[in-house]
Amino acid sequence: MKFTDGFWLKRKGVTVFSPAEVRDYVINEKSVILYAPVVKINHRGQTLQGPLLTLEISSPSCDIIKVKSQHYIAKLPVYPTFELNSDDAFVPEIVESEDEIVLKSGNTSVTIVKKDFSLSFYYGDKLLTKSGNGQMGYITTDDGPHFREQLDLAVGECVYGLGERFSAFVKNGQSVDIWNEDGGTSSEQSYKNIPFYVTNKGYGIYVNHPEKVSFEVASEAVSRVQFSVPGEKLEYFVVGGNGLKEVISNYTALTGRPSLPPAWSFGLWLTTSFTTNYDEATVSSFVDGMAERDIPLRVFHFDCFWMKEYEWCNFEWDNEVFPDPVNMIKRLKQKGLKICVWINSYISQKSKLFDEAAEKGYLIKQTNGEAWQWDLWQPGMGIVDFTNTEACKWFASKLHALIDMGVDCFKTDFGERIPVINAVYSNGADPVKMHNYYTYLYNKVVYEVLEERFGKKEAILFARSATVGSQKFPVHWGGDCVSKYESMGESLRGGLSLCMSGFGFWSHDISGFENTASPDLYKRWSAFGLLSTHSRLHGSSSYRVPWLFDEESVDVVRYFSKLKCSLMPYLYGVATETANTGVPAMRSMILEFTKDRACDYLDTQYMLGDSLLVAPVFRPDGTVDYYLPKDPSKGSSLWTNFLTNKRVEGGTWQYETHDFMSLPLMVRPNSIISVGNNENVPDYNYLDGTVLHVFELSDFEAATTIVYDMEGEAKGTVKAVKEGNKVTLSVNGLENYSVIMRNIEKIGELNGAILEENKLGVKLIPQKNNTEVSFIIL
Structure with missing residues (x-):
């Protein structure tokens, strides 16, 4: 103001x-x-x-x-x-x-x-x-x-943060009101407003x-x-x-650290889409089609129309479309899937729950004591009052019933359009203060149901609205974007802004929610989406399975889904550190390289953890420009493309052209990336069969990494030290591991391992139970 x-x-x-x-x-x-x-x-x-x-x-x-x-x-x-x-x-x-x-x-x-x-x-x-x-x-x-x-x-x-904002990444020159609204990703409005900013x-x-x-x-x-x-x-x-990383860590210590999402949630999610027609046969055709094409799929989501039209939310399957939901869910879960269903906290007056909720005082009221209602979204809908303890129990009971059927998680949609005029809460809350705060109570109730039923390490939401503290209930997605390259860019800006505001994990609707993407956009957005912390194919009026775009889309989704599964030992380690420290898994360049002024305004690339740089391709012709910082703390300044092994000097801008099976996925110098032995699921034993990819070691500066299990416990430790042309690797807690020294063609004297040819460098297979390997680089 x-x-x-x-x-x-x-x-x-x-x-x-x-x-x-x-x-x-x-x-x-x-x-x-x-x-x-x-x-x-x-x-x-x-x-x-x-x-x-x-x-x-x-x-x-x-x-x-x-x-x-x-x-x-x-x-x-x-x-x-x-x-x-x-x-x-x-x-x-x-x-x-x-x-x-x-x-x-x-x-x-x-x-x-x-x-x-x-x-x-x-x-x-x-x-x-x-x-x-x-x-x-x-x-x-x-x-x-x-x-x-x-x-x-x-x-x-430069100023950053203030929630998930789709306007310019650097907030200087902007007027920002912290007020949750359902405005899509193409306006100054935001679903997730956080009154917290950081500066460079x-x-x-x-x-x-x-x-x-x-x-x-x-x-x-x-x-x-x-x-x-x-x-x-x-x-x-x-x-x-x-x-800045410690600043965000201190802030999340005050307001709440992000919880650690379950490992399975990092796999690919597929939805029915919103207004499309679907039944069990349709769903099965999607699931089987993904399997037949060897595309790893981990979660299937049923969007709004799993319930009967005009009756959202009654928390009951539309029996005309899904006559046997319990056995349908069993059949889907036998195919290795987790099941998610859409919910919100609004009750249409046509829902059989409306009268019950109104009579018992479970809805926000008007000053005259009647239920507060409007027609925006569902006709005559009321809004659950989560300041009422009994209303919370009532709402939770509906979720427990769905979990009893086999549902594993919930997409908690909406929560932004909360009334302030003529609105009365059970506990006398100020309706103006409740407008933003409402989403915290809503998602907290749902998250605690999942914690109660599955344990803290298995609880996860797919939430749209948020306020301060909502980072404790991951994961959040970017809302209603359109199918354009520009919207792909604004979605990334919003995600990076949210992650500068204390949130650790973030997702978005791959290829855009509104309209239908062109095949080229679908493929470019799929690569970006599968290198975000969480990955979901979702749309509004058309299905998002890749074969409906073109056959190359199938190849792209398969390739990057498998890549993400194989990177899970690294990614889950990053996620665990996020839960422990509050530092986001998906990081703006300025967050990781605060002293590099060239990073101040960068919003078209990001760090995934502290070692992987991702530069999505935002142009139809496949051209991309990106910046590689030169980290003064590292002896080496050579970054390596994880996919192609190409080495590039840091402190430079790069201008490249990539086909649909590629993008700049660059590894920071002096890094160790843990790669798993399974490319078909995200949740497996990260300690067995791990391949340690070692990149551009700096003299006398240890490169280290920790490998975590799926409980978020640190079990494996890795250290590599280079002294001149001698390298010593120390590894503890891993079973049947091997090491690939990237960009090294030959080594001389070797202790503690045998060699195997590898196109990426030299592969070392340690002798059984050996925890230390040393060799000479020729």
Whole structure:
């Protein structure tokens, strides 16, 4: 929201009251309370008038500083508030001098200047950002009071995040409202709005408000980020860390770490599509067609019309189309599939559940006590009230019944169009704050049902809407994109933006949801989709099986599905680290290479984990340009194409043309990629028969990797050290493993292994039970 008319003037009806000085303060063990008048106090008479702003500066955990600013403080607590994890044992260091108060939390600190009020935030000795004279403010407008903060941006500082945003990846110059809406992927609206951003300067800002937060990112004031909320207070956190990955790790420690999805979920998902006609015969033809063409398929999803039209959601199979759902599911599961079904939290008035839900108070109500209804999506639909404990149990019971039939997971669609006018919740929640927060409760109820039935390590959703904390309930997909190369690009931007906002895993509708892709787009998007963390073929009005596009599409989907299955020891290791640290599995280039300024604006390529770079092809002619960073910490700067073995110097832009069976899949120097022995399923024993691909070792710098089992437990450790032309490999915890030294044609003296020819390099097969191999490179 904008309050000014240019830099000097205020808009009509706007008055800004900013803290002018610290008049009084109280230092407690864990916080500093500041009392700040909005004018300089020159005589006692000036203390008889307000406003007087009250600020509390504290730290909930190491390297995070909380700023709470208030005008009127006699306000009753209002539900909802985000669930945050504080370290109750943590005590920040507070030091006072004549002119300043410094609160230090780990390496992150804030300096409070008393006389001319300002807040300056540091990591070590590096200034991160500052709120100076006139930047923080309590604001009165014709529409009521607001609170704002403005934080400085340095020259060249870029802002990222704020949820899954499909606009430009760098948010500078944008106005962003944190307000969940069902707007597709081609607009400024977003299904997943997160009031958290990071910058390439190495810090994050989290605004702790579930209601609408308005951001002006280098827009209203071009050298600042402004954020504002309606009301009498504003609360935000400055998140420090040693690099952006640690910043995101600290943020997710506060708001919740992504859960580890089950290994099977990383395989290919196929759906019925949305408005297509289908029955068991149709579904079986798809499943059998994939098997006949040797395409690994792991999950089959039934979209909306598994239920009878106009009756969503009644959680009952349409018996005219699916007369025997239990045995149908059994038959599909005998083919090695997991089963997913579509749900949402809306109940059409034609559903037999509507009257029951309305009578028992399980739906959001109007102020007159009747169920809140509208026709947008399902005729006369009501919306389940998840602030009502009994409604949660009732909704969960419907899911338990489906699980009893054999369903393994749920696509939790919608959750964005939640009313704020004339809406009443069971627990008295503020409907404005509930608009964004609703999706958290909705997905939490569903996720906890799956946890209860299958255990935490088997629970997974396919969710569209999200807010702060929703990263705990993966996985999320990008919503309704169209079948165009441009939409493929905007989908990637949205995913990278979401992953800069604390989310670890992300998917999208391969080839686009609306319309039907051309065969070339289908093939290019399939390669991209099968090198995302989660991969789903889904559409609106047409089927998405590859043979309906062309025969080469079959080859492409087969090739990249098998490639992904074979990469699962590496990918699941990345996923486990994401669950442990909060660092996303799918990473923007700036997240992995923060000091390389060429990465600041890159949004057409990404890192899959810390070692694999993926550059999707966005053009019909197969041309692609991408950038390879030169990592100063690595002795070698040579990247290697995983598919072709071509080596390319880092610190360069590459311009290439790829056929449909290829794309730039580049391996970072000094990396070890664990490749499994199974290309037909994603869930298998990653410790047996693993092939370790070793790339471009740097002198005297160990390359390491950890191989995890499907429980997310670290079981295998690998280290490779190069000293001149001597290489020593140490491997523990793996069974029947082998090693391929990429781009090495000959070796001399060899201890502990035998050689085997391999087109990619030299293959070493260690002697039984041997944990160390050493050799000389010729």
